[in-house]
Amino acid sequence: MPDTMHRIALARRPKGLPVPEDFAYESCEMPAPGEGEVLVAVTHLSLDPYMRGRMDDVKSYAPSVAIGGTMTGQGVGHVVASNAEGFAAGDLVTGITGWASHAVLPGTELRKLDPGTPPSAALGVLGMPGFTGWTGLREFADMKAGETLVVGAATGPVGSMVGQLARLAGLRTVAVAGGAEKCRLALETFGFDAAIDHRAHADASSLRAALAEVAPDGIDVYWENVGGKLLHAVLPLMNVHGRIPLCGTIAWYGGVEGDGTDHLPGLWRSILVKRLKVSGMIIFDHWDLYPQFLTEVGPKVAGGEIRYLEDIAEGLENAPAAFISMLQGGNVGKQVVAL
Structure with missing residues (x-):
């Protein structure tokens, strides 16, 4: 396992549309999972319009990202190390990892994915x-x-x-x-x-x-x-x-x-x-319905009755540019970053 990880931090509050200078690509020490926690190596990251609101220091339905804090967002990845019951190395999982190559999360905040599930689909059509x-x-x-x-x-x-x-x-x-x-x-x-x-x-x-x-x-x-x-x-x-x-x-x-x-x-x-x-x-008020959604819509996606498109940017360092473009309609389909 490498000694360092990478992340995208909020460097400053945007004025209007974000610009590249509002973000910082940083290296930091690899975290270790504590009791009940899991270390995840992120393979795919979701970019969504709501994240623009999290960059402002205003009261809303969820906390703002702090200056110097990791940009928030859902990710998919594989378990590297686990101190949480029910999770083992190699498991495919999803959770709020942030814009980062690795994340430590409580097992209670992660959801296992079927190994056959396309990781990006868990962030879009089935996410x-x-x-x-x-x-x-x-x-x-x-x-x-x-x-x-x-x-x-x-x-x-x-x-x-x-x-x-x-x-x-x-x-x-x-x-x-x-x-x-x-x-x-x-x-x-x-x-x-x-x-x-x-x-x-x-x-x-x-x-x-x-x-x-x-x-x-x-x-x-x-x-x-x-x-x-x-x-x-x-x-x-x-x-x-x-x-x-x-x-x-x-x-x-x-x-x-x-x-x-x-x-x-x-x-x-x-x-x-x-x-x-x-x-x-x-x-976030409706997550109790999520299992029903997967039961109803999952087979429609698998059978081609529900179709989807994805726009995949390569590399964590390119997440800010992909995000800025998305806010201006530059993406075609669900915007994902592959790490």
Whole structure:
């Protein structure tokens, strides 16, 4: 075993979009597991939009990353040494390892994976993103066959799961994605009924007109993980008693999009007039449903009924660049780092 490990630390708080100088690639002493703990050598690391929020020093549903602290995130790896019952060297496991080559975690915070499971799949389609899509639809969408669903970031791990599950439930599915290639993937890989390139529309009004053409009967379910001009485009098209599961607003993370105008009064009125049900969700509140998700969705993934794409960056040192690109839509599918 090497004497040192590597990690990506938060060097400073970002202002707006993160830049490379906000991160530090460091070497440090290899940790040793204590009683009830396990040392894991990380092979794959998940990059997710929520991590941008953890870089800010603000009160939220989870603690911020401290300056000098390891960037947070889920990883998959093999057990190197174990002092925890039920774990042995060589076991494939997943847990919150952080952006690091190795991590020591309590056995209670690790989950064993089937040796035949693709490690990256446990971070995406069968991990937190896929679980988020399944849970939000199950708990908050009240889907009915024949309705229309719209989802942004539609070729990402959450959006693609939402679209495919909605299609299987008999809904008309409309993808919103960035660029012609992602729209093609939405139609050909994920089976959406229609796809709109938001980059082809300079403002919400133009995007709304395009959505109205492909959703002539209005929108019943809008999966909100984007915010920005897409939210402004969708709300006037929502049908009365429409539902909006809300899991993210990536267009506004770090001031990525916005003109500084307070649009809340107009949005609030739309929610009132349409009698919309908007349900904020944090996936950590729903982990008790995870075994049911795996039981239901796992066979669909194995059988090809649910498809997925991955964008894999090579090397821990390249995690910051991959993360920055992801926040601007540069990834195609679930963003993973292979160590």
